[in-house]
Amino acid sequence: MAKNKSTKKHPKNRSKGWLRSLWSLTWKLSLIGIAFVTFYAIYLDQIIAQKFEGQKWHLPAQIFSRSMALYPGAAVNHPQLMAELKLLGYRKVSNPRQVGEFSASSTRIELWRRPFLHPEGNQAEQRVMISFDSLGVNSVKRMSDKRELAVFHLEPVLLDRIIAGDGEDRLFVPTTEMPSLIVESLLQVEDRSFYEHHGVNPFAIARAAIVNITAGRAVQGGSTLTQQLAKNFFLSSERSLIRKAREALMAIIIDFRYSKDEILEAYLNEVYMGQDKARGVHGMGLASQFYFGRPIAELTVAQQAFLVAMIKGPSYYNPWRYPERAQERRDLVLRILMENDKLTVAQYKAAAESPLGLRDGKKSVHQKLPAFFAVVKNELRNRYGDSLLNQSGVKVYTTLDPMAQDAAEKAVVSTLKSLDKRVKNVQVGMVLTDKYTGGIAAMVGDKQPGFEGFNRAVEIRRPIGSLIKPFVYATALAQGDKFSLASPLADKPITLTNEQGKTWSPKNVDKQFSGEVSLLEAFANSMNVPTVNAGLAIGVDNVANTMQKAGWNEPIAPYPSMLLGAVNGSPLMVAQVYQTIADEGRYRKLTSITAVLDSQNTPLAVTHSASEMAIDPATDYLVQYAMNQVVAKGTGKRLGAAFPGVKLAGKTGTSNDSRDSWFAGFDERNVAAIWVGQDDNSKTGLYGSSGAMAVYQAFLQQRPPLSLRMSPVQGIVNGYFDRTNGAPMQPNCHNVINLPAHNVSYKPAANCGESLSWWQKLLGE
Structure with missing residues (x-):
């Protein structure tokens, strides 16, 4: 009987032993998993720190044209300055009200110049009046106090950027120099809870999953801006759970280590915005130049919304190939801004009714100057060695005159x-x-x-x-x-x-x-x-x-x-x-x-x-x-x-x-x-x-010429010479020619006798 009772308890003991073993294995595996994730997170943290605290990007070497100098007497006429301003993307208006605008009459140009980095130091924005006469520039006056300037520079033209082997091209712009509406648009469209979450937004992921399951296809993403940055910086575009988990872990680490503003600045300069032939266009700063041919600070509301719209799919919304798609996407961004009180109804309507305003897509934003660039590279090599152009962020200011180059070609x-x-x-x-x-x-x-x-x-x-x-x-x-x-x-x-x-x-x-x-x-x-x-x-x-x-x-x-x-x-x-x-x-x-x-x-x-x-x-x-x-x-x-x-x-x-x-x-x-x-x-x-x-x-x-001034120089006089033998003569003599001559050698004869021909002597002349 005792034996039978002992036998009945045996299955329970076996069950408890199995559970005990399972629990032991589970917590041991969990510890191993936690240790693995911890060590892996430390490894990822080192990679992230190296990227964020070192050199985030290899910025291409920038090659600039000459900076046009304007001063009283400068050999620049009215049409040539107009052409230069057009090349630089200045807007002609009736009355300049902001940087990047100018107005013109037949003899004067009023210009509100952009700030820019000059080799001699930063040049602040400045509003000036430039007057012309038949010889070129007559005067340059500052509008604020009517003071005449000795010299005034326009910003140089960015001719090209020499990119590294990764094919990425970008123009770094600090967040402080980004239009605030671009930042607002980005957050409203891509990540509204950016300042609340810690790198990953579980609610957004869940919401996207429900929408995608309901639609039967991927129509919405749940990635935060931080996750997108992690993917762009460190990961491939592979679609897998492992890659997604790694992306989420990196996003959490990035959010823990760095401020939201640092993350936002990195995103705005890293995001892929399109393809310029073999070059990938990255960042809002370069995208502004690529799509509109002007600095990002000068974009209209509609143009700013367009840049944010392009993030979703630069190829799908390529505005030169699919203008309707691009405009529809831009208008959606504008509507989101209006619905969230970032734009008034009037601002929304004005922006939505405006054209895309793109630059001429047939013209490259890069100057193809193989002959000139070969000379520049050779001169750089002779001065600084072979490695200079491989350094990040180098700026080379050249002597090239873009208008002369265009006319020559x-x-x-x-x-x-x-x-x-x-x-x-x-x-x-x-x-x-x-x-x-x-x-x-x-x-x-x-x-x-x-x-x-x-x-x-x-x-x-x-x-x-x-x-x-x-x-x-x-x-x-x-x-x-x-x-x-x-x-x-x-x-x-x-x-x-x-x-x-x-x-x-x-x-x-x-x-x-x-x-x-x-x-x-x-x-x-x-x-x-x-x-x-x-x-x-x-x-x-x-x-x-x-x-x-x-x-x-x-x-x-x-x-x-x-x-x-x-x-x-x-x-x-x-x-x-x-x-x-x-x-x-x-x-x-x-x-x-x-x-x-x-x-x-x-x-x-x-x-x-x-x-x-x-x-x-x-x-x-x-x-x-x-x-x-x-x-x-x-x-x-x-x-x-x-x-x-x-x-x-x-x-x-x-x-x-x-x-x-x-x-x-x-x-x-x-x-x-x-x-x-x-x-x-x-x-x-x-x-x-x-x-x-x-x-x-x-x-x-x-390129219509400017007439030579041929100003007389010291040591030159107007002389008179015998046409027959070249002897220096008096002005009133016959058969003479008036020519410039060295004053030290111009010693005309006292009278015209020696220069007279036989028939002139016969007539007594």
């Missing part, structure tokens, strides 16, 4: 298309400099300006032909006691023999000889034989020395053929020496960079080459005068006829057998050097005036 495309009908496969290299700063203003290295390949503006080496002649004559005119613009030069057949017995007989282009011509006539009409005679008289070595002092940085073989351009060079090399002529004889090494700031906006050290006087200013003035005559009535007269009343300086050049067509010249603002030819060095049949000069003429049609 249009001129190249239109002219080369026309020339290609006459000569197949012609190519081009073009360099423009800023006459006043000595910076490279524009560069084109291919007839397809955006093509990244052989940069003919820098890399070619071709005979420069008659482009060397201004330096031959500059060397001669420097000897004011021997040469003037009126000096007669022999134009007769000559033959030279070298040490090996080889002969050289230079000829004029028309194969004709006129016996004798003035130096100015020989210069203007690019006559070869008189040039050789002048060069031999002053010495070939001296001409080479003038070229090298003016900035020619490669060896010049001192042979007589050099006097007619048997010297190989590139458009950049030509631009360098012609910049010296345009700058009153002062040599300054051309540069593409004005300043570089590191991630803390601290300027990096820059060593600027000292300027040197290469050509005496008085001599240089005479050369400029002669180059003006080239355009007025010489080989460049077609250019002069295209711009009547405008003083331009220029020189055409053609190599042997018309293989290379060259032009170099300048107006009051830019110096240009242009080559047109074929890569295989074939004959083109183009002269300097029919090839390269045509590109320059098309450039000036795109």
Whole structure:
């Protein structure tokens, strides 16, 4: 009986033992799980801290254009400033009421400039009145006190950002600089309880689950902004419970460690906002530029709502492909704002009735400047080494003039298309400099300006032909006691023999000889034989020395053929020496960079080459005068006829057998050097005036020239010279020509007797 009783209790004991074992296993596993989660959370915490407290993002190196300087006498006219403001995204209004707006009359522009970071320090917003006259800027006055400013800068154009290998592009904007409505919209649409929850919102997750189950598909998400940030920062887009659990844990850690404002700032600068070809557009700051072409602080209510609307699906709501979808989503955001008393009914209606107001989607927000950027990168490499552009947040301020670059590209495309009908496969290299700063203003290295390949503006080496002649004559005119613009030069057949017995007989282009011509006539009409005679008289070595002092940085073989351009060079090399002529004889090494700031906006050290006087200013003035005559009535007269009343300086050049067509010249603002030819060095049949000069003429049609001021310099007088023998004469003498001359050498005869012809003497005149 006892045995049977003991047997009946046995199953209960076994059940209790099983439960006891299960409980023991459960709490042990729970402890292990808690330990695992704790250690995993510590691991995640280290990853999060490293990201948040270190460098959150690798900010692309930013490349800026030159900052347009406006001051009394600046060579900037009314239309050019209008074009610059349009490029910068300023809005034209009847009366500027906020930053980013301007108004204009025929002679004045009132502008409310944006604040911006200048290499010399932060520039505050400022409202000014800019007045113009026939020469350019007449005055710049501050509107607050009518004070005239010595110099006023516009912000530079952001040309490009050099992104890292991850393909992410962003423009960091602190939350304090974000419009408050964007923050309000984001919270209302994406996470209303952001300031209440601790990284995860269980109620939102439950609500989304019910909605999704009811709909039979995923129509609503329960992720908080913090969870979205965790996913964007650390996780992939994989849909799995493990990834979701990891996201939730990271969100809790982020919320525990950092303030809501820090989280919000990180989100606003991290969120994916669209795709710009191979670049991912991240953050509200860059999205504002990408969609609207202006800073986020200047967006309208409707545009701010649009940015928040795009978060849900940048591809699905792509406004250029699906404008109806995008507008419908934007209007939903506006309605949510109105329903939550963030907008009045009137504000809602006005915003909802406005168009999207997008920038031109066909135009890239990045400037494709392969030729210029190659020069910039090379200069950076030489100054700072290879690693600079890989550093986060670097800002590079360049010399590029966006308006000059645009005009140059249009001129190249239109002219080369026309020339290609006459000569197949012609190519081009073009360099423009800023006459006043000595910076490279524009560069084109291919007839397809955006093509990244052989940069003919820098890399070619071709005979420069008659482009060397201004330096031959500059060397001669420097000897004011021997040469003037009126000096007669022999134009007769000559033959030279070298040490090996080889002969050289230079000829004029028309194969004709006129016996004798003035130096100015020989210069203007690019006559070869008189040039050789002048060069031999002053010495070939001296001409080479003038070229090298003016900035020619490669060896010049001192042979007589050099006097007619048997010297190989590139458009950049030509631009360098012609910049010296345009700058009153002062040599300054051309540069593409004005300043570089590191991630803390601290300027990096820059060593600027000292300027040197290469050509005496008085001599240089005479050369400029002669180059003006080239355009007025010489080989460049077609250019002069295209711009009547405008003083331009220029020189055409053609190599042997018309293989290379060259032009170099300048107006009051830019110096240009242009080559047109074929890569295989074939004959083109183009002269300097029919090839390269045509590109320059098309450039000036795109960017109307400013007439040369040609202000007289010390040491120059107006002289009178005998047309026959070049002797200095009195103003009232017969057969004289009025020309500028060195005052030290202008010593006219006391009377006109020696200059009279036999028939004038016979008549007693």
